[in-house]
């Protein structure tokens with residue numbers, strides 16, 4: 001690849017190679033596990049049997065967002081079917097040809113709030129393109145922003161654009177991305193690294209997996225732009241082994257980008273070289289913590305180190321390292337394409353852009369949503385999510401996974417942004433959002449997350465190693481009805497001790513689900529005290 005004209009040629013060839021009517025079949029992990037590959041095969045067989053290959057084609061695409069009603073297939077922007085089976089393949093083909101959809105097909109309402117209130121930026125290609133074909137990405141404008149920065153911008157200008165956009169890290173902490181890039185860019189030395197954190201260990205979270213499965217080139221392009229901006233020539237994607245489809249798509253994408261000269265040496269004939277390798281993790285939650293992740297890439301045991309030094313100063317093999325989350329990188333291309341001012345006009349004063357959430361739990365519409373920062377939690381749960389099935393009432397919404405907390409129903413009008421959620425005693429986290437109804441025991445919820453942290457604690461420091469066991473034991477005692485009144489105070493003081501004294505974010509935030517449920521649902525804890533003695 002030498003210039004922009006070649007990208008345009010590929011895009012034109014791709015656009016003219018398709019049939020007029022496309023049937024898009026979601027083959028991302030959610031739909032695949034519900035049988036979408038069999039649906040795709042049957043659709044192809046129908047087209048072949050009816051000799052319709054010159055009018056119709058089946059395109060495998062990434063996540064179409066409403067994963068709870070998998071598998072999904074669409075035949076146009078507005079006509080989408082849910083919970084499809086191979087048995088309705090002929091009906092889908094007829095609908096694609098313009099016939100009235102048969103009653104055997106279940107329509108998925110693309111005008112419903114679940115879709116209508118979304119603002120796809122990160123997910124703009126998801127469910128639209130075949131993630132296994134670089135040509136499909138290029139036809140949607142892919143790799144033009146890499147060309148733009150290499151041709152028209154200095155690295156300093158790229159860092160300034162990201163800083164001005166107000167983008168904050170989507171991996172949970174919300175650290176300003178531009179500031180992190182500027183720190184790495186300013187560090188002396190020729191050897192620097194880029195890391196994409198695709199560990200995604202929070203229970204209930206699958207946003208990053210969906211982005212990687214659905215639009216892997218977007219991440220490669222974002223990482224290459226980051227490499228140019230900070231002066232790094234090599235990147236790693238750290239991803240858990242439990243994500244085989246995302247890994248396969250990434251491997252293919254890297255190979256394709258290399259073969260087109262979009263990764264490698266002298267990209268677009270510019271003096272910029274950039275390569276990317278994948279490192280597969282074994283699925284330990286702590287390996288998502290940046291210093292543990294770096295140790296794991298280095299081939300060491302994945303345990304955290306004290307910071308400073310931060311990875312930006314001394315990271316992989318002691319070199320300055322930029323580590324960002326998948327969704328953070330997914331925002332880079334649109335920021336460069338549309339400009340920092342466009343991005344910062346979306347969202348709130350301190351939380352810019354959109355956020356992708358994996359909406360799950362006791363809610364009608366389970367799936368992926370991307371909404372502008374500042375969207376009220378109520379709008380997400382009640383309008384987009386459709387509320388609790390069978391007319392139940394929302395008791396609480398959990399965000400931030402094992403590091404977060406529960407938003408009680410009384411605070412559902414809170415806008416989704418970093419600071420408002422922290423004030424409520426929870427956090428944005430990476431994007432897991434679990435809805436709970438009145439039947440949920442909040443002490444059970446606290447116990448679930450504490451057991452998770454206890455299992456995932458790496459054991460390096462005593463407050464977390466021993467504290468998570470003790471907190472978990474106290475919760476068990478409460479749930480068995482064997483606790484005494486002072487046990488609640490003991491639990492609370494343990495929470496503060498573990499938060500204060502733990503080495504890394506896992507231990508520092510592990511008590512959050514207990515503290516947040518104690519803050520809003522204390523009577524549930526008190527009602528359990530001494531129950532077995534009554």
Ligand SMILES: Cc1cc2nc3c(=O)[nH]c(=O)nc-3n(C[C@H](O)[C@H](O)[C@H](O)COP(=O)(O)O)c2cc1C
Pocket residue numbers: 168169170171172173174175197198199200201202285286287288289290291323324325326328430504505506
């Ligand atoms: C226990 C623990 C697990 C983490 N897991 C992840 C993860 O799976 N993905 C992620 O991007 N960040 C995770 N983080 C945050 C990372 O350490 C780091 O802050 C993040 O990757 C930086 O990217 P960002 O600035 O784009 O958010 C985790 C932190 C802790 C303490």
Ligand code: SF4
Pocket residue numbers: 286303304456457458459460461462464465502503504505506507508
């Ligand atoms: S806080 Fe927990 S996970 Fe973090 S280093 Fe200490 S023992 Fe390991």
Ligand code: FES
Pocket residue numbers: 026027028029030031032062063064065066067070071072367
């Ligand atoms: S995986 Fe198919 S809709 Fe999400």
